[in-house]
Amino acid sequence: MADQAERLLVVGPSWVGDMVMAQSLFMTLKQRHPDAAIAVVAPGWSKPILERMPEVDEVVSLGVGHGEFGLRARRALASGLKGRFSRAIVLPRSWKSALIPFMARIPQRVGFLGEQRYGLLTERRKLDKRVLDQTVKRFVSLGLPLVEAERGDFAIPRPRLRVDLDNLLALRLKFGLSSRLAIGMMPGAEYGPAKQWPIAHFHALARQLIEAGYAVRVLGGPKDRAAGDAIVDGLAHAHNLCGETALADAVDLLADCQQVVTNDSGLMHVAAAVGVRIQAIYGSSSPAYTPPLTAQASVHYLALDCSPCFKRQCPLGHTNCLKQMSVEGIQRSIIADAPA
Structure with missing residues (x-):
């Protein structure tokens, strides 16, 4: 089918960081098929992130919670997609993630083998973790011909999210943010505490940075509110914005920081995608597997025996x-790393 008529459906991942990394796939698809249209099936929370990606033409929201099967919702969504797409790329490796393209009868359906989903995919690829040793490589490979994907030496475009300067100005006024140069801090990590630098360390660092003339902005979700309170406790020019902003707001606020200090988390990948300098902290995870996709990063990893x-x-x-x-x-x- 000619590119100008081709419509591609991507079944997206369920984590913030993975969704940001998926932009590398969208960019690759647009580079190779500039006239094709890309739609992404994704959880509703991810829509603000996808709307900041110029490569995405349509967001198809899936109203199913993380870990929820939701067969009725998947069937209803698939019914509305029938006849609209020539090819589907399924990023997650779960059985349920391949259901929508199958039920929508999309002719070409590619994804990695996993969870006995042989009949749901028309092109089932084996995952060689030695070649595709990073999450972003795995995503991009599914948009490439098999021979090229198996080599693993293809280019990885770096994600780049659009920044809304009008929204940023409104946020600065709304929260009364300091005019000082800002350092962002992201103390959360949805995966678990084995990826979280101690809150006392964040607080001590915030104190030192404020004494050096910076402002500190703590960003995260509602679950991070208590951590944010502890970080800014007793400090002037420190703002706890955890749970106070939408995901799209975090994009703009991070872009306004001079640097950020962050665990290996979804917001780390958001920060990388807006070009801010990153101090990336790794504990139980590996910077080799999920690195910040930017040249503007300093990675902190002790590489203990465990x-x-x-x-x-x-x-x-x-x-x-x-x-x-x-x-x-x-x-x-x-x-x-501060600018001269």
């Missing part, structure tokens, strides 16, 4: 991979 374990909670009970990462070391990196 790391990476990829566990939600430290199996040894000490989380030394994070506790032993010093405040002074992060502060020195911020100073070294």
Whole structure:
């Protein structure tokens, strides 16, 4: 089918960071098929992120919670998609994620083998984790011909989210943000505490940065509100915005920071995609597997004998991979990375 008539459906992932990394696939598809239209099936929360990606022409919201099967909702959504798409790319490896393209009778359906979904996909690819050693590589590979994908030496475009300057101005006024140069802090990590630098470390760093003339903005969801309160406690020029902003607002506020200090989290990937300088902290996860996709990053990883374990909670009970990462070391990196 000619590119100008081709319509592509991508079944997107369920995590913020993965959705940002999926933009590398969308960019690759547009580079190779500039006249094709791309629609993304995704959870409703991700719509504000997808709307900041110029490559995405349509967002198809799936009203099913994370981990929920939702057969009725999937069937209803698939019914409305019939006849509209020539090819589907399924990013998650779960059985249920391949249902919508199958029920929508999309002729070409590509994805990795997983969860016995042989009949749901027309092109089932084996995942060679040695070649496709990063999440973003796996996403991009599914948009490429098999021979090229198997080599693993293809280009990875870096995600780039649009920034709304009018919204940023409104947010600065709404929250009375300091006119000082801002350092963003993201203390959360949805995956679990084995990826979270100690809150006391964040607080000590915030104090030192404010004494050096910076403002601090703590960003995250409602679950991070208490952590944000602890970080800004007793500090002037420190703003706890956790749970106070929408995901699209976080895009604009991060773009306005000079640097950010962040765990390996979804907001880390958002920060990378708006071009801000990143101090990326890794504990139980690996910077080799999910690195910030930017040249503007300093990665902090102790690489202890027990790391990476990829566990939600430290199996040894000490989380030394994070506790032993010093405040002074992060502060020195911020100073070294500051513009002249």
